[in-house]
Amino acid sequence: MFHLRRHWGTLVASASRRPPWVEVCASFATDPRQYDGTFYEFRTYIIQPAKMNEFLENINKHIHLRTAHSELVGCWRQEFGGVMNKVFHIWKYDNFAHRAKVWEALAKDKEWQEKFISKSLPLIVQQKNEITYLVPWCKIVKPPKEGVYELATFQMKPGGPALWGEHFQKAVNTHIQVGYSKLIGVFHTEYGTLNRVHVLWWTETADSRAAGRHRSHEDARVVAAVRESCNHLKFHENMLLIPTPFSPLK
Known part of the structure; x- marks a missing residue:
């Protein structure tokens, strides 16, 4: 007998005696696994x-x-x-x-x-x-002050993060490094449309977000990282969000 434990978007089996396909599946695990039940x-x-x-x-x-x-x-x-x-x-x-x-x-x-x-x-x-689960390489961060939020939703190709996770993480990290907006959290869907990742960003105003996005389009670092991730992308969409007065995240 064996049981399955969840990797970020994939299933990895473990037991004292594993069937041959289990070793192949385990070899695909390139990202931190999802152990936290939160x-x-x-x-x-x-x-x-x-x-x-x-x-x-x-x-x-x-x-x-x-x-x-x-x-x-x-x-x-x-x-x-x-x-x-x-x-x-x-x-x-x-x-x-x-x-x-x-x-x-x-x-x-x-x-x-x-x-x-x-x-x-x-x-x-x-x-x-x-x-959704928060991806293992990310923690929710509170912004320095009140502002506006962008929820960017990426529908990735089937296969899970074992196939596209490394490139997706690199694209997100590149955006963090150039500092055009502040990352709040990255979430992947467990129930809903699978192979979907939500990235929540914060900027001070809608205009500062627009200016940062325009600069990122001309930044070779961002363009290169996004190009790799887009090879695994089916489509993506976004929303500009205004926090309510009672929202913990402002």
Whole structure:
């Protein structure tokens, strides 16, 4: 018998007696493995266009009831990019058992249900969620002051980080080194669309972000690193995000 443990996007088997294919799979492991059970839930709400202010006021007033149960990493409203009228938030959980206990407690929390859920659900057009892990080579960093955020989402080709992880990490690190924007965190999807990586950046203003991006297009270091990573890329998209007043990440 053998069991499988998770590498960043791949499965690696281990046991005292391994079948031949296991050694081949293990040889592909080039990045740090995902041992930490902590995960991050990405939740996206699409709000009725005329109801965005009402929704934000309600969540701002009652978010303390929700954060009493688990940690909110950040909450933003979308300014640009894709479908409009989005509220995007990230929640942190120790493991899946922790999340199950939190949601069980929320279902029994009458104050939360009556003051927020019953009033907010009619305002929501659609809800989406993804379960993500922070990549092993990255930690969430808080920005030096308030600003705006960019969530860049990369849909990579099938195969996982064993195939494209090294080039992707190099591209991210190159952007960090040139200093055009500040990295907050890099996340890969566990439940949702697989082979997807989200990179959360911070800049002081939307204009400073635009200026930095234009400079990066002319920076040979960035161009070379991105070119290698793009060989494994299917498509990518981004959103400009404005933190809500109650967001821990400002």
